Amino acid sequence: MTPFYIEQEKFFLSVDCIILGFTNGKLYLLISKRKFEPLKNQDTLMGGFLRANEDLEEAASRVLYEYTGIRDVYMEQVGTYGSIHRDEGERVISVAYYALIDLELFDETLCKRHNARWEELDKVGPLIFDHNQMVEDTISILRSKAAVQPLGFNLLPEKFTLPQLQSLYEAIYQTKLDKRNFRKKILEMGILEKQGDKDKSASKRGAFYYKFNKDKYDRLRETGFFFSL
Amino acid sequence: MTPFYIEQEKFFLSVDCIILGFTNGKLYLLISKRKFEPLKNQDTLMGGFLRANEDLEEAASRVLYEYTGIRDVYMEQVGTYGSIHRDEGERVISVAYYALIDLELFDETLCKRHNARWEELDKVGPLIFDHNQMVEDTISILRSKAAVQPLGFNLLPEKFTLPQLQSLYEAIYQTKLDKRNFRKKILEMGILEKQGDKDKSASKRGAFYYKFNKDKYDRLRETGFFFSL
DNA sequence: GCAAAAGTGTTAGGTGTACACCCATGA
DNA sequence: TCATGGGTGTACACCTAACACTTTTGC
Numbered sequence: 045m046t047p048f049y050i051e052q053e054k055f056f057l058s059v060d061c062i063i064l065g066f067t068n069g070k071l072y073l074l075i076s077k078r079k080f081e082p083l084k085n086q087d088t089l090m091g092g093f094l095r096a097n098e099d100l101e102e103a104a105s106r107v108l109y110e111y112t113g114i115r116d117v118y119m120e121q122v123g124t125y126g127s128i129h130r131d132e133g134e135r136v137i138s139v140a141y142y143a144l145i146d147l148e149l150f151d152e153t154l155c156k157r158h159n160a161r162w163e164e165l166d167k168v169g170p171l172i173f174d175h176n177q178m179v180e181d182t183i184s185i186l187r188s189k190a191a192v193q194p195l196g197f198n199l200l201p202e203k204f205t206l207p208q209l210q211s212l213y214e215a216i217y218q219t220k221l222d223k224r225n226f227r228k229k230i231l232e233m234g235i236l237e238k239q240g241d242k243d244k245s246a247s248k249r250g251a252f253y254y255k256f257n258k259d260k261y262d263r264l265r266e267t268g269f270f271f272s273l
Numbered sequence: 274m275t276p277f278y279i280e281q282e283k284f285f286l287s288v289d290c291i292i293l294g295f296t297n298g299k300l301y302l303l304i305s306k307r308k309f310e311p312l313k314n315q316d317t318l319m320g321g322f323l324r325a326n327e328d329l330e331e332a333a334s335r336v337l338y339e340y341t342g343i344r345d346v347y348m349e350q351v352g353t354y355g356s357i358h359r360d361e362g363e364r365v366i367s368v369a370y371y372a373l374i375d376l377e378l379f380d381e382t383l384c385k386r387h388n389a390r391w392e393e394l395d396k397v398g399p400l401i402f403d404h405n406q407m408v409e410d411t412i413s414i415l416r417s418k419a420a421v422q423p424l425g426f427n428l429l430p431e432k433f434t435l436p437q438l439q440s441l442y443e444a445i446y447q448t449k450l451d452k453r454n455f456r457k458k459i460l461e462m463g464i465l466e467k468q469g470d471k472d473k474s475a476s477k478r479g480a481f482y483y484k485f486n487k488d489k490y491d492r493l494r495e496t497g498f499f500f501s502l
Numbered sequence: 503g504c505a506a507a508a509g510t511g512t513t514a515g516g517t518g519t520a521c522a523c524c525c526a527t528g529a
Numbered sequence: 530t531c532a533t534g535g536g537t538g539t540a541c542a543c544c545t546a547a548c549a550c551t552t553t554t555g556c
Contacts, residue, residue: 223537224537228537246535248533
């Protein structure tokens with residue numbers, strides 16, 4: 045053991061995942077019931093202890109996969125929470141990650157297995173420890189990032205309509221947007237590809253599907269283009 | 274010991290501080306020589322191991338005070354770095370914090386004691402582990418925050434001139450700004466207080482001192498005002 | 503008196519924002 | 530045929546960005 049290190053304290057480390065989904069014009073947060081003491085059966089974020097053989101991101105992905113059945117998801121670190129008594133059991137430092145997932149890929153059967161549920165984001169009640177704080181911090185990061193990076197598409201299926209996309213941004217920013225201005229702005233960017241078919245589930249006329257063209261976006265970005273809503 | 278926890282791994286945790294100062298139109302980073310193996314005497318950020326009886330922020334403040342002699346400094350978490358082999362000794366997860374300090378308050382004598390120095394930010398060479406990454410991440414956070422929050426003032430003395438303030442933003446964004454537009458914008462916000470005296474160190478005519486009025490800023494913010502450059 | 507930095511207004515172009523009507527379709 | 534959501538263009542206000550000369554003063 046490296047000499048100077050050996051005199052130092054060691055700590056439990058966990059990852060907690062703020063998993064967000066979007067459907068029907070609303071943002072939803074995945075919540076489960078804690079499986080062990082202390083605070084067993086209370087509402088909690090999805091979490092797990094860090095293992096010796098994995099990176100932080102790997103641990104977060106592992107937890108995410110366990111609870112959603114999805115891999116290769118958009119994930120970002122929210123921050124690290126280390127107050128001495130934040131965990132009522134032992135001292136645990138927790139690294140929070142948020143994930144934006146496409147609900148169509150979510151494996152519903154896992155809900156029962158883990159005692160989990162989707163809760164409307166603005167109706168989330170008390171969670172254990174500082175988990176509500178983590179959710180708040182996530183929303184504030186999401187709000188500042190979504191305006192300048194095309195994050196939103198992670199919350200939508202591969203094919204989506206413009207009314208859907210708009211309602212997503214309305215949910216994120218808790219505000220109404222002007223339909224014409226929104227369409228103009230997002231289409232002018234040239235990062236959406238109109239599809240030939242329509243979604244008729246929300247109206248009789250149907251709304252054209254679009255796809256986000258990531259390659260085009262990456263190419264544009266290299267020439268100094270900035271996404272901005 | 275709480276039953277389920279006891280089966281879990283524990284980890285070393287450190288904090289690393291990205292300490293930034295501003296003078297003469299340039300941003301500077303505080304760098305020191307590592308005091309122990311591995312990589313002893315290599316360039317490193319200021320860091321320290323987390324102790325059992327302190328919060329993460331306390332640890333960061335402790336390290337900051339040790340190396341600068343300053344307390345009550347603007348500090349924010351940058352992120353947490355946990356790759357398995359990031360530390361070449363043992364596995365250590367590190368939480369990075371950046372601090373913006375007023376160089377006039379800095380205790381120069383501590384440089385010798387810790388083998389530390391101020392290095393021009395864009396001339397910083399290789400640092401140990403992932404410390405260069407931490408610095409990069411800090412700059413990117415600083416750039417996005419400084420445009421919408423009055424962070425800059427933390428890097429200046431209590432009394433500063435408008436040319437100084439402008440050159441600070443020019444250093445942060447690596448760009449030239451128009452003098453008239455800059456002055457108009459910042460003065461219109463109504464968060465600066467012109468002083469009666471001048472700084473004559475940079476010109477014969479001298480430039481008026483200003484102070485940042487935090488109370489006024491806080492009051493404005495409550496009425497929906499947003500700082501933005 | 504001159505060099506060197508501080509200070510000061512105006513204009514044109516572009517961007518954001520507000521706003522109302524027709525279209526397509528299934529029931 | 531009618532109710533419902535999808536789709537479209539314009540005008541005005543505002544903000545941004547570009548631009549040049551005068552002032553002060555120590556040397």
